[in-house]
Amino acid sequence: MEFVKEYFRKIIENINEALIGIDKYGDINMLNGIAEELLGIKSEKVMGRKIREVIPNTKLIRVIENKSEEINYRFSSNGRQFRVNRLPIFYKEEIQGAIALFQDVTDYNKISRKLDEDEVYIDILNTILDTFNEWIVVVDENGIITMMSKAYKEFVEDPNPEGKHVTEVIENTRMHTVIKTGIMEVAEIQKIQGRRMIATRIPLKKEGRVIGAIGKVMFKNVSDLRLLSKKINKLEKEIAYYKNELDDKRIAKYSFDDLVGKSPKMIEVKTMAKKAAKTNSNVLILGESGTGKELFAHALHNASSRNLGPFVKINCAAIPSELLESELFGYEEGAFTGAKKSGKKGKFELANGGTILLDEIGDMSMTMQAKLLRVIQEKEVERLGGNLLKNIDVRIISSTNKDLEKLVEKKEFREDLFYRLNVMVIKLPPLRERKEDIDTLANELKKKIANRLGIYVEEISQEAINYLRNYHWPGNIRELENVLERAINLLDSDLTIKAKHLPNRLIKQKSKTYSGGDRDLKAIVEEVEREIISECLQKTRGNKNKAAKLLGISRVGLYKKIERYNLY
Structure with missing residues (x-):
């Protein structure tokens, strides 16, 4: 009989399920190790005790009462299912x-629910991708395709790419490279x-380790990108229009963040x-x-305590001296022939509470200088x-490309x-003194010009960048912008x-030095x-007004x- 008990005990202990048993009076008489662990009880403490004292909500007594089995039921205990x-x-x-054989299915239920949810998400994702005709591929850490959208499958003419290495399915792919580099x-x-x-590839990472990658064809043809670029350009032109409207409202458009350059001189x-x-205090920009004097003036105003006030600018060289007084100080009705009946506010009145930029102050006549001095005093x-x-309460920012001290010495200022x-x-360095900024400037100007012209530009080649770096840029940033606009049009x-695509003067200048030679620097600058x-x-077909605007100089300056140079 002892042999039978020991044999029975071994069976109970080695079955894969938890087991608990009671006699017909409801006393616990069987309990294996798995049941002890799952229920959090010890056999030596519960053996012979009423099962309801140990497990209050037990349904095992019901089996004795009904004399019938209960298969595949659920119950909870100790926060487990x-x-x-x-x-x-x-x-x-x-x-x-009666006996109860039970298993812990808590984790299984969670996994099952997660799998069901994931399957639903995958179905939704596939539906979205197929509906919107997206071309997407997902690979694991070994470069094996785990998912590919229907549209992409149709294009590569492989209905079942899953399980294959991505290089076998997609021509010129770099998905496996992205997995290696993680970039x-x-x-x-x-x-x-x-x-x-046009494709984008993104590594998938978990806990710092690359576990796969996802690739997406953003544009199925470069021409699609050009079409989108034109649409964006149209929107940007609309934005530019409204910016110009804001400009008419006398608001400064640029901040210090818009001033490109991290060279020591620029910093x-x-x-x-x-x-x-x-x-x-008043500021003089030289x-x-x-070199970007007006941009600095905008940034100065926006960074000042007057930034909520108006920002008014006037080019002193572009307006004939006889008209400059009325522009600066305004006029009353009948002040001169052609004057508006209601009169007109001058720039100083318009700038009250804000900032006025007097651009090209070095070209102002001595008569106007005296009148300006009185206003300032x-x-x-x-x-x-x-x-x-x-x-009036106006802060004056003036700018010039002339040496005012020399003009003072010559009694011209x-x-x-x-x-x-x-x-x-504030003295702005010429571009030739901060060539470290040329790469960044060129790329920023490239974007600006391409958007304005509605032309998609991918990049500037390294060879072209080298030529830009080696040129001496007598016309500074404005000349660089002119060169890039010409290149983009070509x-x-x-x-x-x-x-x-660059002008001959840049290609020729690469091998030249300007420390000596037959000509001095002044002669070379004049030639350029x-x-x-x-x-x-030539570009403006002889239209001098347009040419002056493109060059950023006054009409008077252009005529001179x-x-x-005998350019009639």
């Missing part, structure tokens, strides 16, 4: 007790079956400009033509033809006005700006200036240069 089979024990047709590749050109496409000048912006203006003085304007001085189907003006006049 179990699946149970309850069986009555008979001897000579009399009920003697995302965005908007790269990929040639598949003779078609040039130094931006630091100085930011300090000047915090003051309320720099060669095309008295902080009041009197309209032309009027007799009322109006108080008032010394007292010079010291009124020359409180905070672009062919490869969408890349190359050396062949003559060539730039000549090209601009045309006469100087």
Whole structure:
């Protein structure tokens, strides 16, 4: 009999399910190790005790009462979920007790629900991809395809690519390379079956390890990208239009973030400009033509305490001296022939509470300098033809490409006005002194010009960049913009700006040095200036107003240069 008990005990202990048994009185008489662990009880403490004292909600007593089995039921205990089979024990047709065989199905239920959810998500994802005709592929860490959208399968003509290495299915793919490097590749050109496409590849990472990658064909043809580029360009032109409308409302458009360049000289000048912006003193911006003086003026205003006030600008060289007074100070009704009946506010009145930019201040006549000095000293203006003085609160930012100190020495600029304007001085470096910024500037200008012209440009070749770096840029950033616009207009189907798209003067200048030779620097600069003006006049078909705007100089200045270089 002892042998039978030991044999029975071994069976109970080694079955794969938890087991608990009771006699016909409801006392626990069987309990294996798995049941102890799952129920959190010990056999030596519960053996012989009523099962309801140990498991209050047990249904095993019901089996004895009903004398019938209960298969595949569920119950919970200790925060876990179990699946149970309850069986009555008979001897000579009399009920003697019951046993329960149960399994922990908590994790199984979670996994099952997760799989069901994932299957639903996958079905939804596939439906979305197929509906929107997306071309997407997913690979595992070994480059094996685990999923591919229906549209992509149709294009590569493989209905069952799953399980194959991506290189066997997709021509010129780099998905396996992205898995190795872990580096995302965005908007790269990929040639598949003779078609040039734009593709993006993104590594999938978990806990810092690459576990796969996802690839998407963003544009099925480069022409699609060009079409989208044109649509974006149209929207940007609309935005530009509204920006111009804002400009008419006298709002500064640029901030220090818009000033491109991280060279030491550029960092130094931006630091100085930011300090000047915090003051309320007048600022004088010095720099060669095309160095970005107006952009700095915008940024100064926007970074100042006057940023909510108006920003008014006037080019002192572009307006004849006899009209400049009425533009600056305004006029009353009947002040002169052709004057508006209601009169007109001058720029100083319009700038009240804000900032006025007096661009090309070095070209202002001595007469106007005296009148400007009085306005600065008295902080009041009197309209032309009027007799009322109006108080104004205006900060003056003036700019020039001329050496005002030399003009003062030559008695061509008032010394007292010079010291009124020359409180905070910002001297912008020419482009040739900050060539470290040329790469960044060229790429930013490329985007700006391409958007304006509605032409998609992929990049600037390294060879072209090298030529840009080695040129001396007498026309500074404005000349660089002119060169890039010319290059973009000459672009062919490869969408890349190359050396062949650059003007001859840049290609020739690479091997030249300017420390000596037969000609001095002034002669070389004049030659380049003559060539730039000549090209601009050809581009505008002799329209001098348009040419002056493109060159960023006044009409008067352009006429002088045309006469100087015999460009009639």
